[in-house]
Amino acid sequence: MSDFTALFRELGIPVTAQRLAVLRAVTARPHSTADVIADEVRSEIGVISKQAVYNALGTLTERGLIRRIQPAGSPALYEDRVGDNHHHLICRTCGMTVDVDCAVGKTPCLTASHQAGFQIDEAEVIYWGTCPGCLAQKSGNDHPTIAKSNVHPTHPTTITHEKSTIKQRQFKEESRSCPPIPHAVSRPKKSPGPSHRGPQPLGWQ
Numbered sequence: 001m002s003d004f005t006a007l008f009r010e011l012g013i014p015v016t017a018q019r020l021a022v023l024r025a026v027t028a029r030p031h032s033t034a035d036v037i038a039d040e041v042r043s044e045i046g047v048i049s050k051q052a053v054y055n056a057l058g059t060l061t062e063r064g065l066i067r068r069i070q071p072a073g074s075p076a077l078y079e080d081r082v083g084d085n086h087h088h089l090i091c092r093t094c095g096m097t098v099d100v101d102c103a104v105g106k107t108p109c110l111t112a113s114h115q116a117g118f119q120i121d122e123a124e125v126i127y128w129g130t131c132p133g134c135l136a137q138k139s140g141n142d143h144p145t146i147a148k149s150n151v152h153p154t155h156p157t158t159i160t161h162e163k164s165t166i167k168q169r170q171f172k173e174e175s176r177s178c179p180p181i182p183h184a185v186s187r188p189k190k191s192p193g194p195s196h197r198g199p200q201p202l203g204w205q
């Protein structure tokens, strides 16, 4: 019995070859879109419909085994590093996505200027910029090789945040049912700026 099979049983998720293959694919290709994951799954188990991949991704996300991130202007990305409130660096030029540890160490990481009576439990932080490879290309140098370990360090899959995920989802559902706030500031149409100012990892701009 594989570790994933045991994990599914522990969480009461019905074990299917498709769900197992989808989880393996997300583990092998973190920060991938559903399309990339579907290709990976097909190379492993053969035919699978896109809808079946979406369904499996939905179940695994809901149960806290994987995390879904939704960068502005990009399809959703899935990863298996869960439970640690880490953030992401995304290259505006090539889309490379890199994990970066939580700036503060715990949610919500950022202090809101005012909370409007909300109990805030999460701040989504994405650092937008240019990766070292694209910086080098812009300045006419060769694209340096980036070690895979820098792109997504190995990490154990944990399920410790399952409760907080559920809480966050409930919070989001509640916030969805709120009446629209008059004169709400609409999001500017131009490309997203840095969501958070913080220390920049070496080589990014």
Ligand SMILES: [Zn+2]
Binding pocket: 091, 092, 093, 094, 095, 096, 130, 131, 132, 133, 134, 135
């Ligand atoms: Zn880049």
Ligand SMILES: [Zn+2]
Binding pocket: 031, 079, 081, 086, 087, 088, 098, 099
């Ligand atoms: Zn990540």
